Amino acid sequence: MSIVSAILVLLLLAMVFGAVLGFAAIRFRVAEDPIVDQIDNILPQTQCGQCGYPGCRPYAEAIANGDAINKCPPGGESTIQELADLLGREVIPLDAEQGIEEGKTVAYIREAECIGCTKCIQACPVDAILGAAKLMHTIIIDECTGCDLCVDPCPVDCIEMVPLRKTAKNWYWQHPEIEVELNRKELITSDKIAGEADRENAA
Amino acid sequence: MNRGLRDFHGGIHPPENKDLSTQVAIETAPIPDKLVLPLQQHVGQQSKALVSEGDYVLKGQLIAAAEGYVSTALHAPTSGVIASIQNASIPHPSGLSGSCIIIESDRKDEWGKRLQPLDYEKVDVSELLKRIREAGIAGLGGAGFPTSVKLNPSAENTIVTLIINAAECEPYITADDMLMRERSEQVIKGIQIIAHMLKPVGCLPVECLIGIEDNKPEAAETLEQTVKQLHLEHEISVVRIPTKYPSGGEKQLIQILTGKEVPNGGIPADVGIVCQNLGTAVAVYKAVALGEPLISRITTLTGRALEHPKNLEVLIGTPIRSLLNHCGLQQIKLNRLIIGGPMMGVTINDLDTPIIKSTNCVLASTSEELPNPTPQQACIRCGMCAEACPASLLPQQLYWYSKTKDFDKALNHNLLDCIECGACTYVCPSHIPLVQYYRFAKGEIRAQEHDHTKSEHAKQRFEARQHRLAEEAAQKEAKRRERSKAAKLRQQKATIPPHNSESESNSEDKAAVIQAALERVKSKKDKTSKLTPEVSNGSAAREEE
Numbered sequence: 001m002s003i004v005s006a007i008l009v010l011l012l013l014a015m016v017f018g019a020v021l022g023f024a025a026i027r028f029r030v031a032e033d034p035i036v037d038q039i040d041n042i043l044p045q046t047q048c049g050q051c052g053y054p055g056c057r058p059y060a061e062a063i064a065n066g067d068a069i070n071k072c073p074p075g076g077e078s079t080i081q082e083l084a085d086l087l088g089r090e091v092i093p094l095d096a097e098q099g100i101e102e103g104k105t106v107a108y109i110r111e112a113e114c115i116g117c118t119k120c121i122q123a124c125p126v127d128a129i130l131g132a133a134k135l136m137h138t139i140i141i142d143e144c145t146g147c148d149l150c151v152d153p154c155p156v157d158c159i160e161m162v163p164l165r166k167t168a169k170n171w172y173w174q175h176p177e178i179e180v181e182l183n184r185k186e187l188i189t190s191d192k193i194a195g196e197a198d199r200e201n202a203a
Numbered sequence: 204m205n206r207g208l209r210d211f212h213g214g215i216h217p218p219e220n221k222d223l224s225t226q227v228a229i230e231t232a233p234i235p236d237k238l239v240l241p242l243q244q245h246v247g248q249q250s251k252a253l254v255s256e257g258d259y260v261l262k263g264q265l266i267a268a269a270e271g272y273v274s275t276a277l278h279a280p281t282s283g284v285i286a287s288i289q290n291a292s293i294p295h296p297s298g299l300s301g302s303c304i305i306i307e308s309d310r311k312d313e314w315g316k317r318l319q320p321l322d323y324e325k326v327d328v329s330e331l332l333k334r335i336r337e338a339g340i341a342g343l344g345g346a347g348f349p350t351s352v353k354l355n356p357s358a359e360n361t362i363v364t365l366i367i368n369a370a371e372c373e374p375y376i377t378a379d380d381m382l383m384r385e386r387s388e389q390v391i392k393g394i395q396i397i398a399h400m401l402k403p404v405g406c407l408p409v410e411c412l413i414g415i416e417d418n419k420p421e422a423a424e425t426l427e428q429t430v431k432q433l434h435l436e437h438e439i440s441v442v443r444i445p446t447k448y449p450s451g452g453e454k455q456l457i458q459i460l461t462g463k464e465v466p467n468g469g470i471p472a473d474v475g476i477v478c479q480n481l482g483t484a485v486a487v488y489k490a491v492a493l494g495e496p497l498i499s500r501i502t503t504l505t506g507r508a509l510e511h512p513k514n515l516e517v518l519i520g521t522p523i524r525s526l527l528n529h530c531g532l533q534q535i536k537l538n539r540l541i542i543g544g545p546m547m548g549v550t551i552n553d554l555d556t557p558i559i560k561s562t563n564c565v566l567a568s569t570s571e572e573l574p575n576p577t578p579q580q581a582c583i584r585c586g587m588c589a590e591a592c593p594a595s596l597l598p599q600q601l602y603w604y605s606k607t608k609d610f611d612k613a614l615n616h617n618l619l620d621c622i623e624c625g626a627c628t629y630v631c632p633s634h635i636p637l638v639q640y641y642r643f644a645k646g647e648i649r650a651q652e653h654d655h656t657k658s659e660h661a662k663q664r665f666e667a668r669q670h671r672l673a674e675e676a677a678q679k680e681a682k683r684r685e686r687s688k689a690a691k692l693r694q695q696k697a698t699i700p701p702h703n704s705e706s707e708s709n710s711e712d713k714a715a716v717i718q719a720a721l722e723r724v725k726s727k728k729d730k731t732s733k734l735t736p737e738v739s740n741g742s743a744a745r746e747e748e
Contacts, residue, residue: 045658047665055665078651126664145661168243170653171297172646175606176579176639 035087036064042082044075047125048147050098055125063087070094074146076101105161106144107151111136113158120150120159209462211455212595214447215626217374217546219418224377224505224512229385231516232529234281238306238520239557240266241293245341246348247273252304258285261315263496266304269336275349275560276339280498280518282315283308292556294542296549303557306520318494323396331400331491338490339560340497344368344451344480345543347561350487353479354400356472362401366460366471367394367413369422369481370444370451373544376564378501379481381514383415383422386485387429393484394439396491401477411439413481414456418446448546449624453478455593467620482563502526502558506567508536517558523565524554538570545573546625580633588627588637594620598627602637605644610651613644621645 040060051071053059063069069083070092077094084091094101109120109129116134128144131137151159164170243249250267260266260279267277286305293301318338323331336351356362371379383390398411415423426441444450444459454465456478463474471478482500489495498519505512510531517526523540541548542562558565566573588598597616604613618641627637 040662041659043658044654045661045665047661056662125668126661127668128664143661143664145657166297166299168293168295168297168299168301170650171295171299172650173296173639173642175643176636 036060038086039063039083042075042079042086043072044079044145046074046145046147048074048145048149050074050148052098068092068095071098073099073101104164105146105148106141106164107139107146107148108160108162109137109139110158110160111138113156115156117155119153119155123149123153125149207462208442208444209459210445211450211458211593213591213593213626214449214455215591215629216446217448217629219446220375220505221377221380221418223375223507224503224514225380227511227513229381229501229514229516232518232521232526234308234310234312234518235521235525236308237286237522238280238283238308238518239291239522239555240277240280240304240306240520241291241301241557241559242267242277242303243293243301244277244347244519244559244561245275246346247271247275247352249302250274250277252288252302254285254288254304256285256287259283260285260306261313263317263498264315265337265496266306269339269349273349273352275341276337276496277304278339278496278498279306279315280520281306281308282311282313292551292553294549294551294556294559294562298552318490318496320494321491323399323491328400331396334490335487338486338496340483340486340490341560342480343482343486343500343561343563345547345561345563347559350479350483353477354397356401356477360472361475362409362472362477363475364461364477365394365398365401365409365411366456366476366478367411367481367484368451368453368456368478369413369415369419370456371419372416372446372448372451373546373548373564374448375505375566376503376544377505378503378514378563380419380422381503382482382485382501383419384425387422387425388433389485389488390426390481391429391433391435391439392492393486393488395435396487397477397479397484398438412460413439413441414444414450414460415441416446416450417443449593449622449626452593452622452624454622467617497560500558500560500562502562503564504530504567505564507569507572508533508538508567519560520557522555522557523551526558526565527554527567532567536569537567538575539568539573541566541568541573546629547623576636577634579635582633582635585632587630587632591626591630593624593626594622596621598637601644602635602640605640608644608647610644610648614648618644618648 036057037060040057043056043060045056047055049055050073051059051062053062059067059071063083069087069089070080072079073094080094081091083089107128114131114136116131116136118131118133118137120137121129121131125147126143126145128140129137129150130140146161146164148161151161242252248269248271251270252267254260254266259282261282262279264279265276266279266285269276283306286307288302288304290300291303291305292298293303295301318334321330321334332351332355335354336349340350341347342350342353369379369383371377394411394413398409401409413426415426417423420443423441423443430436430439430441442460444456449455450459453471457463457465457471457474457476461474461476463476465471465476466473486497486500490497499516500519501514502517503512503514504526509527510533512530515526515529523542540551540554542551542556542565543549544564545566545568548564548566582599582602584599586599588602589596592598594617596618600616601613601618601621604610604616605618610618621638621641623638623642625638628635628639631637
């Protein structure tokens with residue numbers, strides 16, 4: 001008798017929990033793997049395709065499915081570091097097959113040579129090229145991600161990638177060890193020595 | 204007035220060297236042949252040039268307008284011809300050049316139309332704000348934040364205290380000191396205007412404190428006398444604070460005078476305080492009461508490489524070379540040229556760099572005065588930097604994190620609260636350029652933030668484009684389907700005999716005609732089927748076709 005009641009109780013429990021789990025599976029359903037979004041947010045969104053995938057999101061999906069995290073040259077070291085932190089993987093050097101980390105560049109159209117074919121406009125993933133058929137095209141520098149995708153389609157080779165210019169606005173101090181190599185005179189440290197001399201004189 | 208002063212954490216006492224430049228009165232610098240006016244002299248958006256090459260401008264004429272809210276206007280400091288608008292060296296640690304308006308002076312120094320002087324008590328506060336904006340005033344203390352923005356705090360913050368920063372805590376600099384000694388009336392009147400502007404309607408006037416380090420007794424006394432003469436003892440109090448670097452840091456001065464601490468990432472207005480530099484008060488006075496835009500300032504020219512160090516009233520845009528020559532520069536002695544003080548200033552290499560609105564000092568130092576930095580040694584974890592830090596940070600930890608580029612941890616240790624005063628570097632027995640590490644880390648963090656916002660933006664644009672392309676494709680597909688449908692319809696119509704398309708009145712006749720024809724065929728069929736079944740089969744089959 002007791003065995004029967006035990007089985008009944010267990011059955012009842014199983015049904016209750018099954019119902020709860022079934023409800024939760026529908027009610028709290030996650031349509032997409034949220035890790036893909038997190039990875040996608042780390043990637044630089046150049047949509048350049050250097051990783052071998054057609055854009056940043058497909059690569060994010062691939063990473064979530066186990067692909068290597070070192071295939072993004074525009075993101076470079078810092079992106080690898082962030083991805084490693086997020087996914088608990090080891091930091092690995094950038095895969096040279098996909099390219100090397102270079103300084104930031106923007107596309108530049110030599111406007112005199114442009115024939116207005118609109119091929120580059122179709123190639124640009126972020127709509128950073130302005131122009132119309134048979135009219136000169138130009139790059140909106142602030143929107144350009146430097147993905148390089150407009151260079152190949154150009155039939156007259158009038159697009160080149162130029163390094164982003166350093167201005168007083170986007171300039172910042174380099175690592176002090178590099179600054180020392182560049183032989184830049186540093187401030188602040190030095191005033192002390194004069195101070196020490198003064199104090200010695202006073203003493 | 205006896206106030207309970209507080210102290211801030213840390214601080215240092217570097218040699219002052221202020222007496223070098225306080226021996227003689229303020230002189231007016233000669234007008235140079237050429238003035239270089241950078242379009243970016245302030246925090247915020249670059250001003251927009253309104254003149255073009257070859258234009259003749261008069262003194263005080265607007266030559267560049269403010270672009271956006273956080274920006275300032277720029278005026279011609281003297282009369283002359285616009286020689287060019289081009290890139291020229293600007294006082295910036297990078298040594299990069301920036302876009303500048305270059306004026307060739309005609310030495311007549313002829314004033315153009317001046318702004319109408321305003322009686323600050325009679326006009327609206329918005330009018331005063333507009334005037335300050337028009338006059339191109341940006342903080343003269345060093346950072347160069349547009350004053351009109353600072354004097355227009357958001358409605359949520361009720362301002363109860365106005366602090367005038369006259370601490371001038373950096374060694375060598377005496378510009379504010381001399382200004383107080385010689386032009387105390389302008390100072391006080393400027394402060395009155397600022398206090399009036401911050402006074403909420405129908406409320407008590409804001410408490411007004413002038414914080415002066417006690418190494419400037421003459422200046423403090425002069426100010427006190429002026430306050431008495433103008434019968435403002437109840438509104439403005441001159442407060443002497445103990446000399447300690449960096450008491451002139453905004454947050455530090457607020458802490459000394461009021462005991463309040465500005466929250467992490469906040470501004471003084473969050474605790475009901477507005478802090479203004481003393482020189483800015485004079486500029487406000489000139490703009491409002493005299494209608495003069497900000498075209499000149501007091502700058503200290505000092506250092507042992509100069510024969511006659513002194514304070515000069517210089518036109519904004521004057522190349523440093525002409526000022527140094529005026530003060531008797533001994534080229535052989537000059538080792539390093541610094542804009543600002545020895546603690547926080549920047550080294551410059553180009554003598555043609557101009558004086559801008561925030562240049563309070565030019566320091567021509569000898570190699571004995573400010574020797575080149577000693578090589579850095581290993582950190583011995585002595586903790587002296589933490590004792591000296593006025594922001595109560597842990598410089599040692601920040602150093603390790605900045606050095607190894609562990610920016611998340613550096614941020615967790617409040618790197619962004621570092622005011623880059625250099626106190627930690629000053630006390631470091633291992634000569635580690637700590638502040639340089641923090642500057643590097645801050646720059647890197649800001650660059651990363653910028654990249655992130657940019658990539659976010661790029662993602663949005665990419666997705667918008669994908670969406671648009673998909674929509675276009677869908678539209679095309681829909682159109683194609685419509686076309687194919689239409690084509691099918693046309694085809695069907697084409698198979699029906701052409702007379703079918705005649706007017707409707709005929710259609711009934713036609714139906715009758717067709718009916719008759721069908722009947723004819725039927726009767727024929729009946730006849731043939733009776734004759735030979737094989738043939739009838741064949742014809743039936745043919746008919747079915």
